[in-house]
Amino acid sequence: MSTQAELRCRCGDVVGVVTNASPRTVNRVVCYCDDCQAFAHQLGRADLLDAKGGSDIVQVAPASLTFVKGQDRIAGVRLSAKGLFRYHTTCCNTPVGNTLSPVIPFVGILAQAFDTEKQRADQVFGPPTGAIFGKYAISEPPSGSTGPNLPLVLRAIAKVLGWRLTGRAWPHPFFKPNSREPTFPITVVSRERREELRKKCGPHPVA
Numbered sequence: 368m369s370t371q372a373e374l375r376c377r378c379g380d381v382v383g384v385v386t387n388a389s390p391r392t393v394n395r396v397v398c399y400c401d402d403c404q405a406f407a408h409q410l411g412r413a414d415l416l417d418a419k420g421g422s423d424i425v426q427v428a429p430a431s432l433t434f435v436k437g438q439d440r441i442a443g444v445r446l447s448a449k450g451l452f453r454y455h456t457t458c459c460n461t462p463v464g465n466t467l468s469p470v471i472p473f474v475g476i477l478a479q480a481f482d483t484e485k486q487r488a489d490q491v492f493g494p495p496t497g498a499i500f501g502k503y504a505i506s507e508p509p510s511g512s513t514g515p516n517l518p519l520v521l522r523a524i525a526k527v528l529g530w531r532l533t534g535r536a537w538p539h540p541f542f543k544p545n546s547r548e549p550t551f552p553i554t555v556v557s558r559e560r561r562e563e564l565r566k567k568c569g570p571h572p573v574a
């Protein structure tokens with residue numbers, strides 16, 4: 368059975384579709400890293416982080432995600448010249464996908480983008496399977512989120528490798544097929560700005 372999940376920005380101008388959506392076909396993990404926190408602050412969307420600064424991320428195969436509306440309202444941010452490409456909408460600053468080069472094919476989407484009137488992320492993808500980078504969590508790290516989580520890492524590697532081997536890297540929503548250039552405009556934040564953002568992140572944010 369093939370299930371489609373809809374992805375929607377807060378204001379509804381940007382809509383995407385994830386095909387083949389199920390707990391088996393994705394990785395859902397809460398990431399506490401300071402980059403994910405910094406990105407939310409860059410967008411002015413700290414409301415999307417949990418109480419400890421976590422981002423609830425659903426990783427999907429690039430080929431399974433297609434934007435069907437509002438493509439002209441998507442832009443990307445990199446926290447450094449070599450950082451992840453972190454895409455968001457320009458209408459309402461909703462994150463719509465983190466990605467690396469097409470060589471390491473995955474797209475990480477904030478679970479809240481799948482919570483719509485008709486659908487809940489939990490119903491489609493099941494609950495998060497774990498948490499990572501707990502050392503950046505605000506105050507006490509959630510249990511099991513610090514040390515290396517081997518089953519989680521192996522599952523993520525297996526998924527990405529599988530997507531690569533089965534041709535699920537292309538078509539990639541965030542890269543052009545021939546030039547492999549980013550599809551949407553990218554801004555790299557300055558070092559000064561990045562340091563400002565870091566202060567707002569765990570484990571000890573400066574008020």
Ligand SMILES: [Zn+2]
Pocket residue numbers: 376377378379380381456458459460461
């Ligand atoms: Zn929007």
Ligand SMILES: [Zn+2]
Pocket residue numbers: 398399400401402403404422500
């Ligand atoms: Zn992260």
